[in-house]
Amino acid sequence: MLEARDIAVSYGLHEALNGVSLTVDRGEIVVMLGANGAGKSTLLKALTGICEGSVSGDCFLCGQTVTGLKPDLIVEAGLALVPEGRGIFPDLSVAENLTLGAYPARARAVEKETLARVLELFPKLQDRRSQIAGTMSGGEQQMVAIGRAMMSNPDILLLDEPSLGLSPILCGELFRALHKIKETGMGVLLVEQNARQSLAIADRGYILENGRITGAGKADALANDPAVQRAYLGGAQA
Amino acid sequence: MDIVISGLLLGGAYALVAMGLNLQYGVARIMNLANGEVLVLGGLAAFWAFVSFGLSPLLTLFLIAPLAFAGSWAIYALFLRPLVKRAKSRGQLEVDTILATFGMSFFFVGLMVSLQAEYFTYSFLAWPISLLGSTVAANRLVAALVAAAIAAALYLWLNRSRSGLAVRAVAVSPGSARLVGIDVGKVSALAFSLGGMVTALGGCLISTFVTLDASAGVLFTMKALIIVIMGGVGDIRGAIIAALILGLVETAVATIVDPGLTLVAAYAIFLAVLLFRPQGLFGRRSA
Numbered sequence: 001m002l003e004a005r006d007i008a009v010s011y012g013l014h015e016a017l018n019g020v021s022l023t024v025d026r027g028e029i030v031v032m033l034g035a036n037g038a039g040k041s042t043l044l045k046a047l048t049g050i051c052e053g054s055v056s057g058d059c060f061l062c063g064q065t066v067t068g069l070k071p072d073l074i075v076e077a078g079l080a081l082v083p084e085g086r087g088i089f090p091d092l093s094v095a096e097n098l099t100l101g102a103y104p105a106r107a108r109a110v111e112k113e114t115l116a117r118v119l120e121l122f123p124k125l126q127d128r129r130s131q132i133a134g135t136m137s138g139g140e141q142q143m144v145a146i147g148r149a150m151m152s153n154p155d156i157l158l159l160d161e162p163s164l165g166l167s168p169i170l171c172g173e174l175f176r177a178l179h180k181i182k183e184t185g186m187g188v189l190l191v192e193q194n195a196r197q198s199l200a201i202a203d204r205g206y207i208l209e210n211g212r213i214t215g216a217g218k219a220d221a222l223a224n225d226p227a228v229q230r231a232y233l234g235g236a237q238a
Numbered sequence: 239m240d241i242v243i244s245g246l247l248l249g250g251a252y253a254l255v256a257m258g259l260n261l262q263y264g265v266a267r268i269m270n271l272a273n274g275e276v277l278v279l280g281g282l283a284a285f286w287a288f289v290s291f292g293l294s295p296l297l298t299l300f301l302i303a304p305l306a307f308a309g310s311w312a313i314y315a316l317f318l319r320p321l322v323k324r325a326k327s328r329g330q331l332e333v334d335t336i337l338a339t340f341g342m343s344f345f346f347v348g349l350m351v352s353l354q355a356e357y358f359t360y361s362f363l364a365w366p367i368s369l370l371g372s373t374v375a376a377n378r379l380v381a382a383l384v385a386a387a388i389a390a391a392l393y394l395w396l397n398r399s400r401s402g403l404a405v406r407a408v409a410v411s412p413g414s415a416r417l418v419g420i421d422v423g424k425v426s427a428l429a430f431s432l433g434g435m436v437t438a439l440g441g442c443l444i445s446t447f448v449t450l451d452a453s454a455g456v457l458f459t460m461k462a463l464i465i466v467i468m469g470g471v472g473d474i475r476g477a478i479i480a481a482l483i484l485g486l487v488e489t490a491v492a493t494i495v496d497p498g499l500t501l502v503a504a505y506a507i508f509l510a511v512l513l514f515r516p517q518g519l520f521g522r523r524s525a
Contacts, residue, residue, distance in 0.1 A: 048417070050413075050416065050417075070416075070421070071416040071417065072416050072419045072420055072421045072422070073419075075416075075417065075418065075419035076419050080417075081417055083414075083417065087411070087413065087414040087417055088414065089407055089410045089411055089414055089415075090410065090411070091410045092403075092406065092407065092410060096403060096406075099400065099403060100403060100404070100407050100415075100418045100420075101418050103400070103404060103418045103419045103420055104418070104419035107419075148418065149417075151418075152418060152419060
């Protein structure tokens with residue numbers, strides 16, 4: 001499981017995160033809700049070692065510390081990120097993108113099985129194997145990005161606003177796919193603004209406001225919390 | 239026909255050198271202006287081995303490869319990695335490495351002048367052979383064939399192997415490459431060293447049919463630059479086609495117009511590419 005303790009990030013004098021602690025277990029979906037600028041992306045960058053600000057705090061993966069490791073070693077330790085904007089290799093084919101996902105040593109032994117699982121989850125990628133990834137639609141590129149991250153055989157999968165820019169139908173498909181990923185035993189940490197759909201599939205959630213965690217709890221409890229409803233669910237349900 | 243054959247043979251050697259610079263610039267993001275000097279060093283090694291020990295340049299290749307690889311790795315680790323670490327943007331890294339490698343090229347020229355101030359003249363396979371009805375020097379044909387073999391091996395490695403795929407991933411997007419567990423620093427060093435190795439091998443081959451001297455490097459740097467820009471940065475296939483075009487045009491101009499005008503012709507192509515297809519022959523327009 002993933003455990004972050006007291007993560008703080010600052011960019012120069014600007015403090016982006018302060019005292020953020022969280023846990024994500026294998027086989028559960030945890031959603032981090034927050035408005036634009038709350039520090040959600042910064043948190044995922046800090047956890048995966050690609051944050052350009054100064055980071056403090058501790059991060060453990062299955063009891064082993066990954067604080068301050070280089071990003072490629074963090075992937076090797078079992079933490080995979082689907083970044084904002086997807087971060088696929090646009091000039092390479094879908095198959096090459098997926099193969100690159102299995103670059104870490106931890107992924108090689110089970111590469112065939114993982115690939116079969118990814119293609120079962122996203123059957124469209126099977127037909128598009130030789131297509132250049134950058135020429136696909138946004139939703140298809142998101143599948144490539146998630147598939148590629150799964151290929152590294154991670155313990156915990158981190159996703160930065162995967163629903164951004166997707167149509168409601170594609171969003172629904174995406175969240176159903178995440179639910180299936182969780183059932184394979186992977187832990188999922190999802191950073192989202194789309195509170196309604198993400199809380200519907202999540203087990204637990206955190207609320208991030210101005211760089212601090214201001215709320216935490218079971219997903220259904222959060223969905224019924226009047227404050228959360230007002231801030232993130234448009235208040236219409238209340 | 240003579241022009242086509244000679245041009246393609248010359249282009250074959252150019253292709254190898256341009257692949258070297260392409261690896262260094264397209265993957266490691268180092269615009270190496272000392273590329274031509276590394277080429278001439280390869281030629282000097284071939285000359286020296288031939289004159290001192292009577293060693294065939296084709297055997298010297300096997301000595302040059304590990305030495306050039308190790309030497310390039312050392313240059314990257316000692317002089318270039320600090321620049322890579324310091325650079326905040328790709329633009330800054332380009333400016334810094336252009337200056338650093340420009341200085342390095344003078345160091346190499348000075349080194350080579352002190353080792354061998356005269357022309358590197360030796361005669362290897364200098365007999366004529368007939369090829370598809372035209373006559374070419376055997377050394378040109380051998381050099382082009384060996385260059386093609388090395389280029390093919392490199393191409394297959396880049397396109398068929400996992401480590402080659404990692405190199406291409408870094409060329410496409412270093413930011414994403416680290417997310418799939420690729421050590422971008424290590425792959426960059428590898429690409430730079432392979433680039434240096436391939437360039438030195440190209441120099442060894444070219445020295446069998448072109449008389450080099452210590453200061454000839456800059457010409458080859460310019461030609462490699464023209465080929466890389468024309469073929470598209472990071473595009474190996476484009477570099478090969480561009481190298482063959484350059485070889486053909488240079489030979490055609492030298493035979494039909496005047497040998498003194500080959501460089502003019504090369505720059506004319508370069509200008510045309512920059513004006514009309516700045517992304518290279520096969521490059522996609524960046525969004």
